[in-house]
Amino acid sequence: MKDVAAEAGVALKTVSRVVNNEPGVNAATADRVRAAIERLGYSRNESARVLRQGRTSSIGLVIEDVGDPFYSGVSRAVEDVAIRHGSLVLSGSSAEEPARERELVLTFCARRVDGLIVVPAGADHSYLRSELAAGTPAVFVDRPAGPGLDVDTVLCDNRGGARMATAHLLAHGHRRIAFLGDSPTIFTAGEREHGYREALGDLVDERLISMAHPELDRVRADLDRMLGMDDPPTALFTGNGRLTMTALRALAGRRMALIGFDDFELADLLSPGVSVVSQDSAGLGRVSAELLFRRIAGGGGPAERVQLPVRLIPRGSGELPPEAPRSS
Amino acid sequence: MKDVAAEAGVALKTVSRVVNNEPGVNAATADRVRAAIERLGYSRNESARVLRQGRTSSIGLVIEDVGDPFYSGVSRAVEDVAIRHGSLVLSGSSAEEPARERELVLTFCARRVDGLIVVPAGADHSYLRSELAAGTPAVFVDRPAGPGLDVDTVLCDNRGGARMATAHLLAHGHRRIAFLGDSPTIFTAGEREHGYREALGDLVDERLISMAHPELDRVRADLDRMLGMDDPPTALFTGNGRLTMTALRALAGRRMALIGFDDFELADLLSPGVSVVSQDSAGLGRVSAELLFRRIAGGGGPAERVQLPVRLIPRGSGELPPEAPRSS
DNA sequence: CTGAAAGCGCTAACAA
DNA sequence: TTGTTAGCGCTTTCAG
Numbered sequence: 140m141k142d143v144a145a146e147a148g149v150a151l152k153t154v155s156r157v158v159n160n161e162p163g164v165n166a167a168t169a170d171r172v173r174a175a176i177e178r179l180g181y182s183r184n185e186s187a188r189v190l191r192q193g194r195t196s197s198i199g200l201v202i203e204d205v206g207d208p209f210y211s212g213v214s215r216a217v218e219d220v221a222i223r224h225g226s227l228v229l230s231g232s233s234a235e236e237p238a239r240e241r242e243l244v245l246t247f248c249a250r251r252v253d254g255l256i257v258v259p260a261g262a263d264h265s266y267l268r269s270e271l272a273a274g275t276p277a278v279f280v281d282r283p284a285g286p287g288l289d290v291d292t293v294l295c296d297n298r299g300g301a302r303m304a305t306a307h308l309l310a311h312g313h314r315r316i317a318f319l320g321d322s323p324t325i326f327t328a329g330e331r332e333h334g335y336r337e338a339l340g341d342l343v344d345e346r347l348i349s350m351a352h353p354e355l356d357r358v359r360a361d362l363d364r365m366l367g368m369d370d371p372p373t374a375l376f377t378g379n380g381r382l383t384m385t386a387l388r389a390l391a392g393r394r395m396a397l398i399g400f401d402d403f404e405l406a407d408l409l410s411p412g413v414s415v416v417s418q419d420s421a422g423l424g425r426v427s428a429e430l431l432f433r434r435i436a437g438g439g440g441p442a443e444r445v446q447l448p449v450r451l452i453p454r455g456s457g458e459l460p461p462e463a464p465r466s467s
Numbered sequence: 468m469k470d471v472a473a474e475a476g477v478a479l480k481t482v483s484r485v486v487n488n489e490p491g492v493n494a495a496t497a498d499r500v501r502a503a504i505e506r507l508g509y510s511r512n513e514s515a516r517v518l519r520q521g522r523t524s525s526i527g528l529v530i531e532d533v534g535d536p537f538y539s540g541v542s543r544a545v546e547d548v549a550i551r552h553g554s555l556v557l558s559g560s561s562a563e564e565p566a567r568e569r570e571l572v573l574t575f576c577a578r579r580v581d582g583l584i585v586v587p588a589g590a591d592h593s594y595l596r597s598e599l600a601a602g603t604p605a606v607f608v609d610r611p612a613g614p615g616l617d618v619d620t621v622l623c624d625n626r627g628g629a630r631m632a633t634a635h636l637l638a639h640g641h642r643r644i645a646f647l648g649d650s651p652t653i654f655t656a657g658e659r660e661h662g663y664r665e666a667l668g669d670l671v672d673e674r675l676i677s678m679a680h681p682e683l684d685r686v687r688a689d690l691d692r693m694l695g696m697d698d699p700p701t702a703l704f705t706g707n708g709r710l711t712m713t714a715l716r717a718l719a720g721r722r723m724a725l726i727g728f729d730d731f732e733l734a735d736l737l738s739p740g741v742s743v744v745s746q747d748s749a750g751l752g753r754v755s756a757e758l759l760f761r762r763i764a765g766g767g768g769p770a771e772r773v774q775l776p777v778r779l780i781p782r783g784s785g786e787l788p789p790e791a792p793r794s795s
Numbered sequence: 796c797t798g799a800a801a802g803c804g805c806t807a808a809c810a811a
Numbered sequence: 812t813t814g815t816t817a818g819c820g821c822t823t824t825c826a827g
Contacts, residue, residue, distance in 0.1 A: 140804065150814045155806060165812060180597045185578045186517040187804035190819050195514065197557075206543040208536060208732075215534035218560060227574065229525075229555055232546060246555065250513045269508045387736055404536075405733050408715055468820065478798040483822065491796060515820035518803050 140181065147175035158183055189251070198431060199247030200230040201240055202258045209380060209401060209420050210258065213280065216424025217256055224432045226253065237261025248275060254431045256280055262324075264288050276434035278427045282326040283444075291434065293427040293445045297327050297400075300416040300449035301334025304376050304398040307414075307451060312461050313374040313396060314342055317365050319358060319386055320350040320378035331378045331400055347372050353382045359389040366393075373461035376400075383413065398457040407454055414457025416449050423447060468511070474503035486511055517579065526759060527575030528558040529568055530586045537708060537729060537748050538586065541608065544752025545584055552760045554581065565589025576603060582759045584608055590652075592616050604762035606755045610654040611772075619762065621755040621773045625655050625728075628744040628777035629662025632704050632726040635742075635779060640789050641702040641724060642670055645693050647686060647714055648678040648706035659706045659728055675700050681710045687717040694721075701789035704728075711741065726785040735782055742785025744777050751775060 144154045149172060156164050157172040164172075175181075189195045200217055202210040214230060221228045229247055233240035240260040247255060248270045255270075255277040264285040271277060271290065278291045308316050318335045321328040328350060336343055346368065349361040365372050374396035377383040383399030387409070390397075399406075402417040426445055451457075472482045477500060484492050485500040492500075503509075517523045528545055530538040542558060549556050557575055561568035568588040575583060576598045583598075583605040592613040599605060599618065606619045636644050646663045649656040656678060664671055674696065677689040693700050702724035705711040711727030715737070718725075727734075730745040754773055779785075 151804095152806080152814060153812090156813090159806085163812060168812080180601075182573070182577050184518070184804050186514050186523065187819090188806075189514040190512070190518050190804080190821085191806045193819075204543065205533065205546065206536075206539050208534075208539075211534050211536070211539040211542075214539075215532065215560060218533065218558075222559070227557055227559070227578070229557060230546075231550070231555070232543060245510070249510050250555070273508075384733060384736075387733075403732070405712060405715075405731070405737070408712075408737060409733070410738065479820095480798060480822085481796090484797090487822090493796060496797085512820055515803090516822075518805085518820080519822045521803080 140183070143172065143175045143179055143181050146179060147172045193251070195251050195253055196225055197227040197229055197250070197252050198428075198435075199244065199250075199252040199255045200228050200257075201233055201243045201247075201255070202230065203235055203260065204232045205230065206232075207381075208403065209418070212420030213258070213424035213427075216421040217428045220425055220428035220432065226432075233258070233260040235260045237263070241266050244270075254278070254435045256427050256431055257284075258282060259284060261285070276431060278431045278434075280423055280427045289442045291427075291430050291443045291445075293423055293430065293447065295327075295418045295423065295447050296449050297330035298334035298337070300400060300418070300451075301331040301376070301378075302338040303334075303449075303451050304400065304416050304457070305335045305338035307453070307457055308374045308376065308396060308398060309338065309342075311374075311396065311458055314461070315344070315347065315370055315372040316342070316374045316376060317347040317362075317372035318349070318376050318378065319353075319361065319382050320348070321382065322352050323350045328378055335376060350378075353379070353385050355385050355388060358382065358385045362386065362389050374398075374459075383415070387413070394459065394462075396457060396459040396461070398451075402452065406452075409456075411456045411459065412454025414454045415452050417452050418449050419447055468509065471500065471503045471507055471509050474507060475500045521579070523579050523581055524553055525555040525557055525578070525580050526756075526763075527572065527578075527580040527583045528556050528585075529561055529571045529575075529583070530558065531563055531588065532560045533558065534560075535709075536731065537746070540748030541586070541752035541755075544749040545756045548753055548756035548760065554760075561586070561588040563588045565591070569594050572598075582606070582763045584755050584759055585612075586610060587612060589613070604759060606759045606762075608751055608755045617770045619755075619758050619771045619773075621751055621758065621775065623655075623746045623751065623775050624777050625658035626662035626665070628728060628746070628779075629659040629704070629706075630666040631662075631777075631779050632728065632744050632785070633663045633666035635781075635785055636702045636704065636724060636726060637666065637670075639702075639724065639786055642789070643672070643675065643698060643700040644670070644702045644704060645675040645690075645700035646677070646704050646706065647681075647689065647710050648676070649710065650680050651678045656706055663704060678706075681707070681713050683713050683716060686710065686713045690714065690717050702726075702787075711743070715741070722787065722790075724785060724787040724789070726779075730780065734780075737784075739784045739787065740782025742782045743780050745780050746777050747775055 140154050144151045154172055157169050198221055205211055218228050231243040237260050257279050258281045262285045280293050283292050284290050320332050323329050351357055377386050377399045380401035380403050399415045402415045406413040406415055468482050472479045482500055485497050533539055546556050559571040565588050585607050586609045590613045608621050611620050612618050648660050651657050679685055705714050705727045708729035708731050727743045730743045734741040734743055
């Protein structure tokens with residue numbers, strides 16, 4: 140910048156003014172400066188600007204895995220909003236490990252991001268307290284923050300969606316409805332289990348509920364066990380996208396009513412089409428990013444908790460009738 | 468840092484030494500400093516460090532769309548390698564728009580990223596020349612850089628994969644093989660078309676080739692037109708994942724041999740399973756990131772051009788025999 | 796082993 | 812409309 144000033148025969152500050160499109164610069168002078176910039180191939184050093192202004196024009200995004208379609212949808216939506224606000228996105232995957240989540244968040248904070256969007260992996264976010272107090276706003280997405288942290292949160296209606304799916308199966312005549320969920324330590328998994336239980340009421344049978352990490356072998360074993368019962372399930376409700384696919388593989392063509400939580404590409408092309416409870420991943424990203432930028436801009440008020448609706452998409456698998464009872 | 472120094476009763480530089488784990492600090496002093504850091508909740512301001520050192524420990528990643536499973540696979544792999552090198556990833560989606568690609572790259576450069584990984588949308592990358600000359604290394608992924616730019620490149624064997632797929636269909640008795648490709652301005656689309664033509668030789672029929680943006684209506688119209696011919700195609704080769712899915716929808720259950728370029732989730736669950744040419748998106752990301760970090764570390768030598776192998780995964784759809792010729 | 800001073804490139808505040 | 816000066820928080824250099 141010094142060189143540019145010399146080249147254009149003006150003061151440092153004038154160059155700064157031109158670079159920042161600040162008003163109050165003679166057009167001719169500005170042109171001379173721009174010419175000098177062009178000639179010298181100058182480009183502003185953002186680090187210095189950041190140091191001076193204390194604003195990085197970047198936000199940090201911690202998700203579970205960029206490779207997962209649900210989270211990459213969130214990611215893309217956040218990115219779009221950020222660009223509109225002139226911000227860049229620093230992102231990282233926690234791989235569902237609390238330690239990595241913490242490390243990423245603290246790294247982002249050390250880089251003085253203007254704000255954070257976090258899909259939490261852990262349950263303890265006390266490490267964030269000092270950052271929040273220091274004025275870095277954060278929005279939690281998909282899952283709430285650990286106890287004692289008063290922070291904006293954007294969630295899907297997990298419980299309502301699960302209730303809806305289960306009720307849909309009930310309405311189609313099913314009474315024996317199994318639930319395959321992810322590990323109950325995961326917030327969304329627990330909420331969906333609750334919704335399932337609420338809809339089922341007295342019909343709940345603990346033997347038809349299985350919650351653990353979605354591995355094919357586990358799912359297959361569980362399904363085999365359930366289907367081998369005297370009064371086997373006639374319908375299945377799967378607690379997330381990965382589980383739905385795993386279950387589809389494990390079922391290996393056996394015909395059974397099925398509704399999955401979370402939509403997925405090609406669900407409509409399978410036969411029958413897979414009925415799902417669809418979450419709006421893009422909406423999740425968009426809403427949380429907008430909330431964050433409102434906070435960054437100084438928007439005050441108490442922490443908000445937004446819940447986005449989900450919707451049931453019937454495609455056939457959720458509308459299959461119960462198998463005719465076996466004549467015994 | 469000044470406060471920490473005061474709190475610990477040492478000089479600024481000593482704090483700096485402790486924070487950076489520099490050798491030559493009395494253990495007791497270091498402990499005192501660390502205690503002060505803890506008490507004050509201090510964390511180093513990376514911007515200032517960057518300003519001084521000129522190294523940001525971050526790389527820029529420009530892809531087409533984080534929401535696309537192929538690119539999010541690349542993305543995740545890049546991220547993993549970056550973390551191992553103590554680097555963060557700034558990423559952005561070009562949405563296949565050259566202007567946005569350019570803007571992202573220049574924004575990243577203004578932030579003084581240590582290096583760039585780019586899936587180019589445009590064909591002209593002259594804007595990068597000054598950055599490269601200034602010492603910011605770049606690696607192009609999935610598609611090569613525009614003419615006149617001597618830069619590391621990591622590609623898949625698009626042509627070979629297309630040749631393999633087409634030959635596979637030929638081996639299963641097909642002689643009328645249609646090709647649906649993406650817009651020919653996209654490098655990978657062109658390469659795959661070439662491979663298809665090479666394998667087909669004299670059997671090429673221009674009426675069985677359609678290349679454009681993968682919209683359902685277009686694909687449906689093309690397929691209808693082709694299937695209405697006197698000698699309709701008995702097999703279809705689709706040029707990317709999006710097109711494969713679109714074609715599956717457009718075929719709406721009509722039985723026809725099919726191989727798609729690029730694997731996708733659930734390809735095995737459709738009936739018949741969809742045979743594909745699988746690209747290693749994670750490998751693409753990993754190899755390019757490793758190459759980039761080698762350059763950042765000062766690794767010299769001429770620009771490399773790495774080609775990753777692809778593999779054919781038969782699942783049924785690519786092994787269907789031609790329909791018995793209609794008795795006319 | 797520890798410290799003082801200079802300066803990275805920029806912008807804010809104040810003059811002229 | 813333009814310029815001058817100070818200082819953001821850190822690391823580098825050189826001196827104790």
